[in-house]
Amino acid sequence: METLSRTQPKLHTETYRGDSFFRDDLLLYVNRVPEGFAAPQHDHDFLEFTYIAEGTGYHYIGNETYAVRRGQLFFLPIGVSHVFRPHSSNTKKQPLIVCNCLVHPSLLERVAGFVSDPDILGYIANLAEGQEQYFTRPDAGETIEQLFQALHREYTLGGEGSHDYLYALFVQLLLSVYRVKQRPPQRAGQTLDAFSAVLDYVDQHLSEELTLSRLSRMSRWSERHLQRLFLRHTEQSFHRYVQFRRMQKSCALLSGTQLTVAAISERVGYRDIGSFLSVFKRTMGMTPGQYRTTR
Known part of the structure; x- marks a missing residue:
């Protein structure tokens, strides 16, 4: 991931509250939105996984700026200030579209009951305790994209057992993110x-x-x-x-x-x-x- 040296001017940071997103006792919120220039720099009291679905632009995280493009995943923990901006002011011709999966902290404890691998359990515990820093990774093989598509479709269309289905998809997302994050560089003979x-x-x-x-x-x-x-x-x-x-x-x-x-x-x-x-x-x-x- 390319990190740029320039930063955007220091702006007032707003805090987004989970109460504005989580509904019907569902501890997830999923959307697909075009980014523009109106959203303020913000932090939040929930965890966020974001996938760049279309276009190019910039992601301002704290004092760092990342050039972004389709196929990249970001994880934002609680309290980290960030905002996306498209590459061009002509967002109709050059959009930046992201998929967001917002996660209530209490969901991590719930889904941990589905996991038996001790390393994965440790990773989930680190997420819940705020020990994981923000990170970005490329989506090799489009696995992450497919999971975001499935999450968005289930969230918007729903059906019988939709909450459980969404939580099962989120477990898959956690496992896939863990694999992507932990995957070592390829070595000869592997x-x-x-x-x-x-x-x-x-x-x-x-x-x-x-x-x-x-x-x-x-x-x-x-x-x-x-x-x-x-x-x-x-x-x-x-x-x-x-x-x-x-x-x-x-x-x-x-x-x-x-x-x-x-x-x-x-x-x-x-x-x-x-x-x-x-x-x-x-x-x-x-x-x-x-x-x-x-x-």
């Missing part, structure tokens, strides 16, 4: 870490042509060895796995955006919309249009 990086690469380049030859050059494994790794760790061939991930992403775009089917086809790597429609119907048992109307 096959699982290296293959995980290959899967992340696939997820980040679904809109492009993906071949075993390309992954072989990137990973320095032979195509034959890569095929064996895909079969061993995903229980699918390379081509089946890529198709599976493309269908997953197309379903997320159909339910979570207003993009046309043709645009989604290109986003997931199909230049021929006929091929996309054929694969989608064969995989999902319905057309993309039918899928969208059922969601």
Whole structure:
């Protein structure tokens, strides 16, 4: 993450209170909002996980300034002053859109009951006790983005057992954030870490042509060895796995955006919309249009 030397002028800091956000005894608040220039520098009496969903801009945290772009995660503990600003004053053409998950401190104690790993429990305890400093990480493989999308959808649409469903998603978010935060730099000989990086690469380049030859050059494994790794760790061939991930992403775009089917086809790597429609119907048992109307 790029940290800039310049800072914004010292401004009065407002405090946002959780009472304004948490409702119906729900200890989470989730939204997706475009950032502008009206919001004041502020701190808050709750924890906040923020994902940069679209665009570029700046994040002022205390006396530091971070250049931000899509795919970055921020954690803000209680009492830390911050504010987002878009890159341009023309926010219609160059928006900065963020997804926020606000967390009541008491929720951490509740969800700890779902966790058995002592290291994760220690991490949750540190969050609850204010021992974790603010941090930022990139979202490798779009795992965090998918969880924020699921949280926002459940929060806005709801359904039976919605509170429990949201808390279960939040546990997944905590575990994923912990993994992202703790993931060590890749070292030679760590096959699982290296293959995980290959899967992340696939997820980040679904809109492009993906071949075993390309992954072989990137990973320095032979195509034959890569095929064996895909079969061993995903229980699918390379081509089946890529198709599976493309269908997953197309379903997320159909339910979570207003993009046309043709645009989604290109986003997931199909230049021929006929091929996309054929694969989608064969995989999902319905057309993309039918899928969208059922969601």
